[in-house]
Amino acid sequence: MTTLGRQLSIGPTDNTSDQRTPRQRLKLIPETARKSFVPYVPARYVSRTHEWDLTRISPDRPRAHGEAIEITGTVRTQSGAPLRHGLLEIWNANHYGRYRHIEDHSGLQLDENFFGMGRVVTDENGQYKFWTISPGAYLARPDIGRWRPKHIHISVSGGSSRLITQMYFPDEPNNHSDPMAILMGDAFERNVGTSYETPNIDVEQGFRFDIVVGGRNATFFE
Amino acid sequence: MTQETGQKTLLPTNEDTTGPYFPIYFRDESLEDLTRVDAGVVGQAKGTPIILRGRVFDRHGNLANGVLLEFWQANAKGLYRTPETEGHTDIDPWFNGYGRLRSASGAYSFRSIMPGTSDNRAPNITVTIFSDGINRIVTQVFFPDQSANDADPVLNVLTESERHRLIAKHDGRTADGAEVYLFDIIMAGDGETPFFDDLQS
Ligand SMILES: [Fe+3]
Numbered sequence: 001m002t003t004l005g006r007q008l009s010i011g012p013t014d015n016t017s018d019q020r021t022p023r024q025r026l027k028l029i030p031e032t033a034r035k036s037f038v039p040y041v042p043a044r045y046v047s048r049t050h051e052w053d054l055t056r057i058s059p060d061r062p063r064a065h066g067e068a069i070e071i072t073g074t075v076r077t078q079s080g081a082p083l084r085h086g087l088l089e090i091w092n093a094n095h096y097g098r099y100r101h102i103e104d105h106s107g108l109q110l111d112e113n114f115f116g117m118g119r120v121v122t123d124e125n126g127q128y129k130f131w132t133i134s135p136g137a138y139l140a141r142p143d144i145g146r147w148r149p150k151h152i153h154i155s156v157s158g159g160s161s162r163l164i165t166q167m168y169f170p171d172e173p174n175n176h177s178d179p180m181a182i183l184m185g186d187a188f189e190r191n192v193g194t195s196y197e198t199p200n201i202d203v204e205q206g207f208r209f210d211i212v213v214g215g216r217n218a219t220f221f222e
Numbered sequence: 223m224t225q226e227t228g229q230k231t232l233l234p235t236n237e238d239t240t241g242p243y244f245p246i247y248f249r250d251e252s253l254e255d256l257t258r259v260d261a262g263v264v265g266q267a268k269g270t271p272i273i274l275r276g277r278v279f280d281r282h283g284n285l286a287n288g289v290l291l292e293f294w295q296a297n298a299k300g301l302y303r304t305p306e307t308e309g310h311t312d313i314d315p316w317f318n319g320y321g322r323l324r325s326a327s328g329a330y331s332f333r334s335i336m337p338g339t340s341d342n343r344a345p346n347i348t349v350t351i352f353s354d355g356i357n358r359i360v361t362q363v364f365f366p367d368q369s370a371n372d373a374d375p376v377l378n379v380l381t382e383s384e385r386h387r388l389i390a391k392h393d394g395r396t397a398d399g400a401e402v403y404l405f406d407i408i409m410a411g412d413g414e415t416p417f418f419d420d421l422q423s
Contacts, residue, residue, distance in 0.1 A: 028379075040294075040320065153243075164237060
């Protein structure tokens with residue numbers, strides 16, 4: 001057993017990762033200071049009631065372009081306890097691979113019916129559900145032809161759980177060249193949703209994505 | 223309380239980069255100024271108002287645009303607000319201690335109150351950084367001229383030059399009485415800010 005903190009890795013072909021990844025080993029937190037490093041995020045119920053359905057900007061507006069999908073899952077800590085009333089902040093590119101974000105200068109097509117940002121809160125059992133449009137892959141490095149595979153960004157906060165992650169899609173050709181997926185190695189599979197059929201609801205397919213918030217922090221205040 | 227309750231049986235979901243497009247739409251101004259509950263509501267946090275401001279730099283000395291910064295601190299009495307401390311007489315009902323902002327440019331300004339000294343700890347604020355290209359990185363910022371700095375267990379694992387990088391610089395007072403502190407973060411390379419973790423390699 002070593003007593004050194006982690007040496008972070010740089011995502012291959014990711015310039016930003018090269019510019020921003022600390023080069024020094026992380027310092028291990030001294031035991032007597034651990035508690036101070038664990039934020040307790042107060043519950044903030046800022047989700048508007050229609051935000052669970054990203055396929056429309058609001059219930060009275062048309063469906064956005066592309067394939068409507070459902071994402072469901074349970075958020076737990078590593079010891080298996082559900083994260084109740086946790087806030088999920090969700091954002092994904094539209095069908096064409098464009099974000100409705102003021103800093104997305106890709107020039108890809110916007111969709112007047114797609115916002116691409118929404119928030120949901122987990123229920124008593126840690127379960128969540130939202131609908132969105134299956135995102136387009138987008139070209140992250142035109143100079144070397146590297147694409148970002150289809151993905152949905154999800155930020156989880158609540159209690160002493162805090163995680164920002166991405167859900168990927170099964171069998172996508174660009175999954176294996178993604179810098180962060182490469183760093184995850186075999187553990188990448190945990191970030192891939194599992195497809196299921198949705199015969200009785202108004203979406204074309206569903207993906208199950210169970211989230212486990214890791215680290216010692218996640219269970220500190222259980 | 224024990225530090226770890228329960229057996230860890232589940233494999234964690236991988237953290238991933240925030241990417242460049244964390245929605246500004248999710249901004250919550252009440253998390254950018256912890257001195258009051260909300261601009262339109264009566265309810266002031268106790269303590270000395272402070273402004274913590276600075277810039278986040280990358281390895282080349284360029285501002286790191288699009289960073290999401292989160293803050294966590296004790297109240298003026300040195301008490302963190304967690305389920306464990308709820309009902310404690312030193313809890314300030316108008317202070318939660320959790321802040322968040324997203325900086326488009328890499329420069330930031332966060333308004334809060336000076337955290338108190340707690341247990342064996344010097345006044346400090348935990349700063350968590352999310353951005354494109356990285357997963358979460360975490361550090362703590364300290365304040366100059368605090369006698370408790372000398373015995374602080376976090377400062378004491380650092381070399382002399384590393385310590386200096388975690389102590390903010392006092393930079394006067396605003397017209398409305400907030401003490402201003404400067405704290406620049408260097409994510410990588412020369413003068414790199416020390417970052418902390420609880421996973422061993
Ligand atoms: Fe993205």
